[in-house]
Amino acid sequence: MPDITFPSHKIKLLLGVCGGIAAYKCADLVRRLIERDFDVRVVMTAAATEFITPMTLQAVSGHPVHMDQFDAEMEAGMGHIELARWADIILVAPATANSLAKFVHGEADNLLTTILLASNAPLILAPAMNQQMWKNPTTEQNLASLAKLGHTILGPGVGEQACGDVGAGRMLEPLDIAQRVQAIAFAKQSLAGKTVVITAGPTVEAIDPVRYISNHSSGKMGYAIAKAAQRAGAHVELVSGPVHLGDPSNVVVTRVTSAAEMLQTVKDKVANADVFIGCAAVADYSPVEVFCHKIKKNDEQMSLKLQRNTDILAWVAAQPNRPYVVGFAAESQNLREFATKKLHKKKLNMICANDISSDCLGFNSENNALLVLFDDGSEKILNVAAKEVLAQNIIDEIALAVGENDSSINRE
Numbered sequence: 001m002p003d004i005t006f007p008s009h010k011i012k013l014l015l016g017v018c019g020g021i022a023a024y025k026c027a028d029l030v031r032r033l034i035e036r037d038f039d040v041r042v043v044m045t046a047a048a049t050e051f052i053t054p055m056t057l058q059a060v061s062g063h064p065v066h067m068d069q070f071d072a073e074m075e076a077g078m079g080h081i082e083l084a085r086w087a088d089i090i091l092v093a094p095a096t097a098n099s100l101a102k103f104v105h106g107e108a109d110n111l112l113t114t115i116l117l118a119s120n121a122p123l124i125l126a127p128a129m130n131q132q133m134w135k136n137p138t139t140e141q142n143l144a145s146l147a148k149l150g151h152t153i154l155g156p157g158v159g160e161q162a163c164g165d166v167g168a169g170r171m172l173e174p175l176d177i178a179q180r181v182q183a184i185a186f187a188k189q190s191l192a193g194k195t196v197v198i199t200a201g202p203t204v205e206a207i208d209p210v211r212y213i214s215n216h217s218s219g220k221m222g223y224a225i226a227k228a229a230q231r232a233g234a235h236v237e238l239v240s241g242p243v244h245l246g247d248p249s250n251v252v253v254t255r256v257t258s259a260a261e262m263l264q265t266v267k268d269k270v271a272n273a274d275v276f277i278g279c280a281a282v283a284d285y286s287p288v289e290v291f292c293h294k295i296k297k298n299d300e301q302m303s304l305k306l307q308r309n310t311d312i313l314a315w316v317a318a319q320p321n322r323p324y325v326v327g328f329a330a331e332s333q334n335l336r337e338f339a340t341k342k343l344h345k346k347k348l349n350m351i352c353a354n355d356i357s358s359d360c361l362g363f364n365s366e367n368n369a370l371l372v373l374f375d376d377g378s379e380k381i382l383n384v385a386a387k388e389v390l391a392q393n394i395i396d397e398i399a400l401a402v403g404e405n406d407s408s409i410n411r412e
């Protein structure tokens, strides 16, 4: 996937609609995109026309809808190569399991797949399918391959499905998709020339060969920040605990397991950093002793002796030539009070506090909400939104601060 740098004209977005029940939401999606100043053209697969009519999408987009690869009239007007060249960005929503499989293998058996193959525009995919299809290892592999190629995957959401099943596989809501695409497309190159080191995901602390201590961090928040920083032009070093996310494109990813490994990697990376963002849910304690063999359950009770792990964030902030240091605070109560304490105690420049008492925010969720506190006493509330959207907001705040505070950052 190429670097995302967009021209100054209205961003030209090609919406590919595949054949899933969520296609009926595409009329709303087109409107939401147009509201956000995108120039939208629509390409539909044959299956998509079973769920929503081309006429509807033509009416809302204000342009003819493209469907047939071999339509002589269309090709004479705007053919598949012109469409591929026209698009500044391509969004496929809903992206069905079938189409995702075709994209992975570079098939060009319909207009949409042919355009994707012929275009070098950034590709954003919003999958939608039955939860069992989503869980299928083939789909998982396909998604991993697409993420590895640098394409952006939005969602899917979790909930009740049209078929009656409950689980992951719902297409994200149109407003949600439009906001995320907007965050991606309108990102400014505000961190060009800067190096940003980010920690993300959980750490895993071994007890014995089969057991460990960890937490529910999925890495989504940290990875979204890494992508936003990369889009803003930064050189991004992502130090990631074990997560099920593909490497973001143009980001240097170092995978670690334990808090000790994360600390060592951060030490290696942070010397020349301009910004450090600690988004990882680092285990506060790890077992004093890691057993070589599986512990036998001989007694009714057992105790595990734990030792405190070094606080990576505080360590970075204590360095003489420290970068701009941003921490997170995951709190289930007294959000402002506890986050303020962490801001001062760890000598941070900025802290993003999230309330983790709700199941649908914070850990392992698509959305989050943040209270952002700064070292100058100011604050900002970032209301519930997709993590990609919040990540963009965070990067905008950091870019503002790093720009303004450049001279006050003690750098040699």
Ligand code: PMT
Binding pocket: 199, 201, 202, 216, 217, 218, 219, 220, 221, 222, 259, 278, 279, 280, 281, 282, 283, 284, 309, 310, 311, 312, 313, 314, 326, 327, 328, 329, 330, 331, 342, 354, 362, 363, 364, 365
């Ligand atoms: O990964 P997701 O599923 O998307 O969820 C995102 C998130 C909830 C994990 C994220 O938004 C978040 O809040 N991350 C920090 C979680 C955390 O460990 O918070 P804390 O309050 O315990 O730690 C405070 C800060 O110190 C954090 O920046 C943490 O990275 C850092 N820390 C903590 C302990 C330690 N040994 N080293 C650290 O650097």
